[in-house]
Amino acid sequence: MRRDIVIxxxxxxxxxxxxxxxxxxxxxxxxxxxxxxAGNIYKGVVENVLPGIQSAFVNIGLxxxxxxxxxxxxxxxxxxxxxxxxxxxxxxxxxVQVAKEPMGTKGARVSTKITLPGRYVVFMPGMDVVGVxxxxxxxxxxxxxxxxxxxxxxxxxxxxVRTAAxxxxxxxxxxxxESLVRLWHRIQKKAEITTAPALLxxxxxxxxxxxxxxxxxxxENIWINSFFGYQKLKDFIESLVPHxxxxxxxxxxxxxxxxxxxxxxxxxxxxxxxxxLRSGGYLVFDRTEAMTVxxxxxxxxxxxxxxxxxxxxxxxxxxxxIARQVRLRDxxxxxxxxxxxxxxxxxxxxxxxxxxxxxxxxxxxxxxxxMSELGLVEMTRKRVRKSLDSLxxxxxxxxEGEGRVLSLETVAVNFLRKVEEICxxxxxxxxGFAVGEELGGYLASEGExxxxxxxxxxxxxxxxxxxxxxxxxxxxIVGVGDEEVRTRMQEIA
Numbered sequence: 251m252r253r254d255i256v257i258x259x260x261x262x263x264x265x266x267x268x269x270x271x272x273x274x275x276x277x278x279x280x281x282x283x284x285x286x287x288a289g290n291i292y293k294g295v296v297e298n299v300l301p302g303i304q305s306a307f308v309n310i311g312l313x314x315x316x317x318x319x320x321x322x323x324x325x326x327x328x329x330x331x332x333x334x335x336x337x338x339x340x341x342x343x344x345x346v347q348v349a350k351e352p353m354g355t356k357g358a359r360v361s362t363k364i365t366l367p368g369r370y371v372v373f374m375p376g377m378d379v380v381g382v383x384x385x386x387x388x389x390x391x392x393x394x395x396x397x398x399x400x401x402x403x404x405x406x407x408x409x410x411v412r413t414a415a416x417x418x419x420x421x422x423x424x425x426x427x428e429s430l431v432r433l434w435h436r437i438q439k440k441a442e443i444t445t446a447p448a449l450l451x452x453x454x455x456x457x458x459x460x461x462x463x464x465x466x467x468x469x470e471n472i473w474i475n476s477f478f479g480y481q482k483l484k485d486f487i488e489s490l491v492p493h494x495x496x497x498x499x500x501x502x503x504x505x506x507x508x509x510x511x512x513x514x515x516x517x518x519x520x521x522x523x524x525x526x527l528r529s530g531g532y533l534v535f536d537r538t539e540a541m542t543v544x545x546x547x548x549x550x551x552x553x554x555x556x557x558x559x560x561x562x563x564x565x566x567x568x569x570x571x572i573a574r575q576v577r578l579r580d581x582x583x584x585x586x587x588x589x590x591x592x593x594x595x596x597x598x599x600x601x602x603x604x605x606x607x608x609x610x611x612x613x614x615x616x617x618x619x620x621m622s623e624l625g626l627v628e629m630t631r632k633r634v635r636k637s638l639d640s641l642x643x644x645x646x647x648x649x650e651g652e653g654r655v656l657s658l659e660t661v662a663v664n665f666l667r668k669v670e671e672i673c674x675x676x677x678x679x680x681x682g683f684a685v686g687e688e689l690g691g692y693l694a695s696e697g698e699x700x701x702x703x704x705x706x707x708x709x710x711x712x713x714x715x716x717x718x719x720x721x722x723x724x725x726x727i728v729g730v731g732d733e734e735v736r737t738r739m740q741e742i743a
Contacts, residue, residue, distance in 0.1 A: 253468045255460060257483075258507045259476035261707070262666040262700045264456050268464060268515045270611070273575050274516045279641055282700070287312075287348045287358055288634050289367075289453030291437055293446040295362070296342045301335045308346055309356075311447035322349065322361035330629050343446045345437075351635050367429045369462055369490055370415035371399070373430035377408030377653070385413040391567035398423055404431055414466050416655075420524055422739050463613075465494060469721030472498045475507040504675050506667070513603040520578045520638055521654075527571055531564040537639065541584035548590060550709040558597065561590045565601045565625075573608030582633025603699055604629065611618065661723045662692045666700050672730060682728035682735040683714040684742050689723050690716035715742045 261282070268276040282288060288414075288575035292310035299306045307315040317425040320334040338344060346360035366373045380399050382392045395416075398675040402424050415423055419638045437451050437567065444450065454462060457479065465472070465487065474480045480500040483635075488495040501507045519525065526549070527531045534545040546568040572587060592598050598621045598688045602603075605627065612631070619628040635641075642660045656664075665685070672681055685693065693701070693714060701712050713735070720726060728742065729735040 251468055252470050254470055255260065255464065255472045255478065256507060256513060257457065257460075257472070257474040257476075258667075259457075259474060259479040260667050260670050261703050262670075262697075263663045264479075265508070266456060267511070267516070272476070273574065274513060275574055275611075276637060277462065277517065277578065277580070278456055281659070283436050284659070286351075286453060287637075288351050289348060290349045290449060291345065291364065291451040293441050293450055294344055294346050294446045296340055296344060296679070299335055299338060299340060301333065306338060307333060308344065308360060309427050309447050310346065310348075310358070311361065311449065312352070314352060316346065316348070316360040317356070318346065318357045322359070322363060324362045324364075339396060342494070345441055345450065350633060351554045352635070353636065364434070366433055367412075367462065368430045370418055370426040371414055371430070372410040372412060373427060373434065373603075374408035374410070375434050376406065378406055379408040380411075381409075382411040383413045383415075383645045386411075388416075391416055395423075397576055399427075400542070405433075430652050431530070446599055457483055458486060461490060465491065467494075469494070470497060472502045473507065473511070474498070475503075478607040497606055498581050506671055517638075517642075517666045518579070520575065521642065524547075525571065525575060527564070527567050529728045531565055531568065533568060533571060533575070537637075541586055542581050544575075544585065544587045546572075546587070546589050558593060561592055562597045564591065565589045566604050569601055570608050571604040573605060573612065576609075576616075577589075577612050577614070578633055580635055581620070581637055582631050582635075582645075584632060584676055585629045587627040588631065589621065590628060591625045598623075598625070619726070645682075656723075658688055658692050658723060659688040659696075661689060662697050664703075665689065665693075665696060665725050668702055668725075669701070669712060673704055673710050673712070673729075676730050676731065678730045680708075680711045680735045681713065681730050682726055682734055683712075684717040684720055685717070685725040686720040686722040686726050687716055689715070689725060713739050715739055717742050 251482070252271055255266060257264065257266045263282065264280045266278040267274050269449065274384050292311040294308040294316065297309050297315050304320040310316050320337070323334070323337065325332065330480050342363060345364070346362055348358045349361045350359035351360045363377060364375055371500050380394050380396055380403065386392050386395070395411045398420050399411055402420070403409045403608050409427065415617070419673070440442045440450050453459065461483070470482065474483055477500055480498065482499045487498060501510070503510050504653070508517075523535055531549045532547050534547065536543045536545070538542045545566060548564050570588065576585065589601060592601070602618065602621050604620050609618065614634065615632045617630045620628045642656060643654045644657040646655045669681065669683070701714075706709070728738050
């Protein structure tokens, strides 16, 4: 399978897309105004212990206390039946790692089972376990890697061998483990001298995480539109996998890199409630507090044979697209799929097998429950980050949450990205923009520092002014030029 990565890097946001055989399957976002928390390690203070649900709330310095369940705590094998109230107490300081990002009204979910991912292994201090990625198909290679790790891992620590370790030497794996052990020692030393709540370790930036977790022999091209980012990315890949550095390319096109590769349309499609299938059938996605429901419909597809064959073909095509869409939309939690009813048991088994096969490509753990006679399939997908919808949109303020619109932050990021694109491709010294009231308020409080960076970086005069004639979250380009633009800016009402 051929894979490609496209990275759009700007002052305000870095976003990336992973393509498999030319189809986008995952999006990644990192915004300068919004911290990524999953993977971060904190020294926290226990605020509440709740014996009734065997959980605790931990202050790690965020707006909301983090949630710690006893099942996410590192326990002595001999004390598996112990109660949380006998393990920790209010006021106690503990080291925790964010396992799930805050979602809606819920704070982050944390764990005392620390995991530090490297290029070839995941290091788990205090956990006496060895595992090998199920994506390494060869039984002989799995055994070889397991023997290596058993021999060189530190006492009392756990190691999970990652897919990238396939075919690697003892020394390469040893070096990766030793670097992670040194990192863990630095975290421990920082914890000893730091007052809680405090951040002890911040997960790698998006670009570094992509290289560490995704880049391997199957990645043929990595395109990035920032020359500074291109240099950093190439240097990092040369330090890890030197022979892949030549696959990094600097994109010099005038249009936005996501527009060039057709990825902006894919984002819009992934935010749509309805997704059309090639056959003429379609999927409908509905999200509730408890789960995501996906409905499969035949739509325009009537088939050339009998009805059952038409239904089977639609369901098989739907299974493939559903597997892609849950990755693309980063949907987590419980997912209920309502396939079109099939009379034959063999057809039902065929569709479930196809769904499982397509989901096996997903890096996030998925579990599929068998199909009912009504065509319902229940599946779960581990929730780690916000879904694409939650990240980019918010409830519509005009219909009391029944609809979804682009969030104010997303609108502002789109505006700032457009400003940077114009700066990059014009020789004019003055840029003028009119903005709606809500967007103007956001720019005044959060966006001005990014505009200031752009002014310094490109040597441009960037002017903006609130216009009562524009919808509150819209903007328009007043002009790109010199003195004429300043005059037109003064005329904005």
